[in-house]
Amino acid sequence: MEDFAAEIKGLKNSTKKVIGCFPLYPPLELFHSMGLTPVVLWGMPDPEGQLAESDQHVQNYACSVGRNITQLVLSDLSDTLDGLFMYNACDTLRNLPEILTWGLEEKGKAIPVFKMHLPASNPGDGFGRDYLDKRISMLIQELEMAYDVTFSEKPFLESTELYRKMRLLTRELEKKAQKAQIPFDLFINITQEQHTASVEDQIRLLEHHLNEQYSSDVPDSASPVMVSGITPPSPELLKLFSGAGLRIVVDDIAAMHRSNAYIPEASGSPGDYYSDFFQNHFPCTTLLHQQHSRFDVIMKLIEETSVRGFIFIGTKFCEHEYFEIPSLERAIKEKGIHFLALETSVGDTDNINAMRTRIEAFSELLAN
Amino acid sequence: MSKFQKTRAGINLSKMMKANYMQQAEDVKQGKFAVWVGIIVPIEILRGFDIVIGVPENYSAMSSAKGLSREQCEKAEAMGYSMDLCSYARIDIGNNLGPEPDTAIPPLPKPDLLISNNSNCTLLLKWFDVYRHEYNIPHYILDIPFGYEAQKKQDTQYICDQFHDMIATLESMTGQKFNISKVEEAMDNSYEALKHWKRFLRAGESKPAGITAFDSFVQMAPYINMRGTKDLVDHFKILADETEERQRSGIFPMPDESFRLLWDNIAPWHQLRKMSARLAGLKANIVCGTYTNCLGNSEGSADIYPYNGSSPIEFLARIQNFPICAYGLDLRYKVLKELIERYQIDGVVFASNRSCKVYSIMQMDQERKLRDELGIPCVSIDVDHADVRKYNDANAFVRIEALLENIEASRKN
Ligand code: SF4
Ligand code: SF4
Numbered sequence: 041m042e043d044f045a046a047e048i049k050g051l052k053n054s055t056k057k058v059i060g061c062f063p064l065y066p067p068l069e070l071f072h073s074m075g076l077t078p079v080v081l082w083g084m085p086d087p088e089g090q091l092a093e094s095d096q097h098v099q100n101y102a103c104s105v106g107r108n109i110t111q112l113v114l115s116d117l118s119d120t121l122d123g124l125f126m127y128n129a130c131d132t133l134r135n136l137p138e139i140l141t142w143g144l145e146e147k148g149k150a151i152p153v154f155k156m157h158l159p160a161s162n163p164g165d166g167f168g169r170d171y172l173d174k175r176i177s178m179l180i181q182e183l184e185m186a187y188d189v190t191f192s193e194k195p196f197l198e199s200t201e202l203y204r205k206m207r208l209l210t211r212e213l214e215k216k217a218q219k220a221q222i223p224f225d226l227f228i229n230i231t232q233e234q235h236t237a238s239v240e241d242q243i244r245l246l247e248h249h250l251n252e253q254y255s256s257d258v259p260d261s262a263s264p265v266m267v268s269g270i271t272p273p274s275p276e277l278l279k280l281f282s283g284a285g286l287r288i289v290v291d292d293i294a295a296m297h298r299s300n301a302y303i304p305e306a307s308g309s310p311g312d313y314y315s316d317f318f319q320n321h322f323p324c325t326t327l328l329h330q331q332h333s334r335f336d337v338i339m340k341l342i343e344e345t346s347v348r349g350f351i352f353i354g355t356k357f358c359e360h361e362y363f364e365i366p367s368l369e370r371a372i373k374e375k376g377i378h379f380l381a382l383e384t385s386v387g388d389t390d391n392i393n394a395m396r397t398r399i400e401a402f403s404e405l406l407a408n
Numbered sequence: 409m410s411k412f413q414k415t416r417a418g419i420n421l422s423k424m425m426k427a428n429y430m431q432q433a434e435d436v437k438q439g440k441f442a443v444w445v446g447i448i449v450p451i452e453i454l455r456g457f458d459i460v461i462g463v464p465e466n467y468s469a470m471s472s473a474k475g476l477s478r479e480q481c482e483k484a485e486a487m488g489y490s491m492d493l494c495s496y497a498r499i500d501i502g503n504n505l506g507p508e509p510d511t512a513i514p515p516l517p518k519p520d521l522l523i524s525n526n527s528n529c530t531l532l533l534k535w536f537d538v539y540r541h542e543y544n545i546p547h548y549i550l551d552i553p554f555g556y557e558a559q560k561k562q563d564t565q566y567i568c569d570q571f572h573d574m575i576a577t578l579e580s581m582t583g584q585k586f587n588i589s590k591v592e593e594a595m596d597n598s599y600e601a602l603k604h605w606k607r608f609l610r611a612g613e614s615k616p617a618g619i620t621a622f623d624s625f626v627q628m629a630p631y632i633n634m635r636g637t638k639d640l641v642d643h644f645k646i647l648a649d650e651t652e653e654r655q656r657s658g659i660f661p662m663p664d665e666s667f668r669l670l671w672d673n674i675a676p677w678h679q680l681r682k683m684s685a686r687l688a689g690l691k692a693n694i695v696c697g698t699y700t701n702c703l704g705n706s707e708g709s710a711d712i713y714p715y716n717g718s719s720p721i722e723f724l725a726r727i728q729n730f731p732i733c734a735y736g737l738d739l740r741y742k743v744l745k746e747l748i749e750r751y752q753i754d755g756v757v758f759a760s761n762r763s764c765k766v767y768s769i770m771q772m773d774q775e776r777k778l779r780d781e782l783g784i785p786c787v788s789i790d791v792d793h794a795d796v797r798k799y800n801d802a803n804a805f806v807r808i809e810a811l812l813e814n815i816e817a818s819r820k821n
Contacts, residue, residue, distance in 0.1 A: 096772065097772055097773055098769055098772070099760055099762075099768060099769060099771075099772065101492070101762045101765070102765065102769055106769075128530070128553075128554055129530075130530055130531075131529050131530055131531055131765045131766040131769070132765050132769060134530075134554055134736075134766060134769075135736060135737060135766075135769055135770040137556070137736075138556065138736045138737035138738060138770070138773075139737065139769075139770060139773055142737060142773050142777070143773070155556055157553040157554065157563075159551050159566075160526055160530075160533065160549055160551035161549060161550075161551045161570060166569075166573075167566060167569035167570065167573070168551075170566075170569075171562070171566045174562050325534075328526070328530065328533055328549065328551075329549070331533070331534075331537045331540070331547075332540070332547075335541075354490075356492070357492050357765075359492070359493055359494070359531045359534060359765075360530075360531075360534055362489070362490040362492065362493055363489075363493065363497075363531075363534035363535060363537065363538060364534070364537070364538075365488060365490075366487050366488035366489055366538075367538065367541045367542070369488060381488075
């Protein structure tokens with residue numbers, strides 16, 4: 041978590057204000073176009089399990105993502121961030137903006153906290169679209185007032201072009217990872233690094249890796265699997281997968297494929313852009329208007345990539361993920377694909393040994 | 409609690425709930441269209457159609473109160489539903505999708521349509537979505553913006569738009585014409601019923617209190633699934649009249665009440681009798697609960713939102729944030745402060761409920777602020793509102809007794 045915080049502190053060296061955003065799909069392009077630097081506070085590893093500050097505010101039955109955000113904002117980043125942005129996703133995050141506001145106030149610190157309601161009715165159509173437009177306009181006004189900046193269409197168009205480029209490059213790198221032309225664990229690290237980098241640096245980072253020649257040390261004979269979950273598998277878990285003879289060829293991870301699979305066209309109109317962005321977003325358990333299409337999309341990915349196994353990496357206490365698992369498991373098994381459910385928390389290394397046997401047994405099942 | 413079994417209101421409650429269930433089952437048998445709704449879905453609007461309305465959350469609470477939660481949760485867990493999911497959902501899923509449905513409380517008649525609402529929590533949408541998969545029926549989602557502050561005009565409009573869309577959906581699915589006069593009548597009934605409900609709750613303000621919060625937990629059940637009916641008005645009138653009569657005659661549930669407490673969270677359904685008896689032994693009365701107080705209020709208020717009879721749809725949109733889970737820390741603090749003063753509360757019990765994150769995640773800050781700013785003693789105890797396996801009586805009472813000692817000590821000072 042310290043590295044993560046250090047990266048964000050590094051961004052402060054520029055004159056731009058830094059806005060910490062959560063959860064995963066905030067309107068980054070909008071912040072960027074208004075001269076701000078957005079960072080996504082997500083999946084920060086916490087190898088030491090140091091959550092002393094968070095434990096004063098959030099019970100231990102909240103997911104590790106929420107607890108880590110609280111810890112990060114109230115400790116390592118309490119002097120760094122110039123603002124926070126949050127949109128609604130789950131019940132754990134619902135109260136977090138005010139918990140963080142109160143927590144910062146207790147420390148004598150006050151920063152603007154922006155909250156946006158993302159319609160759980162369809163944000164791309166009808167009243168959902170109208171409502172999304174209004175909330176985006178409200179956000180623009182709030183940002184203008186808080187930071188003495190102004191919105192205009194031209195810089196917004198340029199920002200959407202930049203983000204489009206970044207997503208296209210991420211997809212390109214993802215395809216290389218799927219073909220084992222770059223190790224999947226390196227690809228995961230890069231996507232993690234992207235959270236704390238400006239979009240310009242992300243583009244440089246991606247171009248650099250696309251130009252490098254990598255070879256994967258996972259043998260071709262390894263069984264192809266798909267991984268799914270909110271956060272990517274930890275380095276320890278990745279080692280277990282490759283050690284057991286499993287090769288990740290495609291992911292349905294919220295912070296990875298779900299974030300980049302749909303790339304909206306650049307636009308000068310925030311209303312048009314975000315209604316397209318959310319309506320056509322790759323279905324995520326946290327985007328409530330999309331529940332009906334999630335299974336179909338996953339089945340399509342399974343068919344396209346010919347995986348033999350599906351590994352669900354559950355973030356402990358994440359209800360959004362856990363509700364769909366029994367039905368999803370059944371649907372996947374009906375396709376003749378093997379299914380394994382693991383449960384973990386961000387930075388959790390304690391349970392690795394317990395998972396080893398299950399992963400090895402799963403791999404044997406696939407090999408046979 | 410047990411006292412209410414012998415009261416007119418207690419007898420009427422059982423009779424009315426049973427009759428309502430039987431009628432629904434019969435109506436479904438006769439081929440009536442059935443809808444399952446989340447508890448905050450404005451069923452007054454659905455009264456504009458001739459349909460059957462089932463409320464799974466109510467069903468789960470009743471199952472837990474009847475001691476059936478363990479078995480039903482285990483059925484859901486055996487199907488792969490994590491033990492960390494809300495126990496209401498596990499009970500309901502266990503009974504509906506598990507191997508054998510319960511005979512003590514038969515499952516609700518199967519629905520043709522699901523209507524969920526993310527006002528109290530977003531988890532409910534995911535829970536209902538399980539049935540969308542399993543029963544292959546449509547799931548209509550009502551999206552209610554969370555209340556960090558008073559509901560804005562644009563939010564009310566957005567909710568109204570959804571209500572109209574829901575009406576159109578129901579018209580096309582049922583083939584019925586929506587009847588607004590039935591909704592007006594239902595809204596009048598609900599508002600009348602709420603006024604009696606508030607009169608009943610006010611009995612808790614006197615010293616000693618005329619009720620315990622446990623009475624209100626039990627009696628709120630019909631508000632959830634019988635809103636809009638004349639039966640509900642009549643029932644709450646009996647309840648409030650009888651409670652006032654008992655007060656006038658000097659009958660109090662805890663005449664030697666020495667500690668007046670406030671309960672923050674959903675009722676511990678599996679503990680109603682045991683907990684109220686044990687508290688009585690300690691002369692501690694929970695006189696008010698945030699859970700039962702919020703019915704019909706606007707966000708952040710301890711009182712019902714006034715209805716002038718002119719536009720039921722807009723009114724129902726305006727009060728969609730009434731459940732205390734549907735608004736944030738600042739507004740919740742405002743209500744807690746108001747209730748503490750109104751009910752002359754000595755101490756607050758925060759029930760930290762693993763099953764209901766939306767109610768619980770924020771209590772630590774709330775507790776600190778109440779202690780710092782109002783100097784009121786508070787305690788946090790671990791409770792699961794419906795899964796008895798996640799509750800430890802001894803641990804809870806060690807902490808409650810410490811709270812009472814703390815109150816004693818602060819009185820001496
Ligand atoms: S992991 Fe799940 S519970 Fe945690 S913040 Fe994300 S969506 Fe919410
Ligand atoms: S999480 Fe809480 S509000 Fe949601 S259904 Fe469960 S008990 Fe009700």
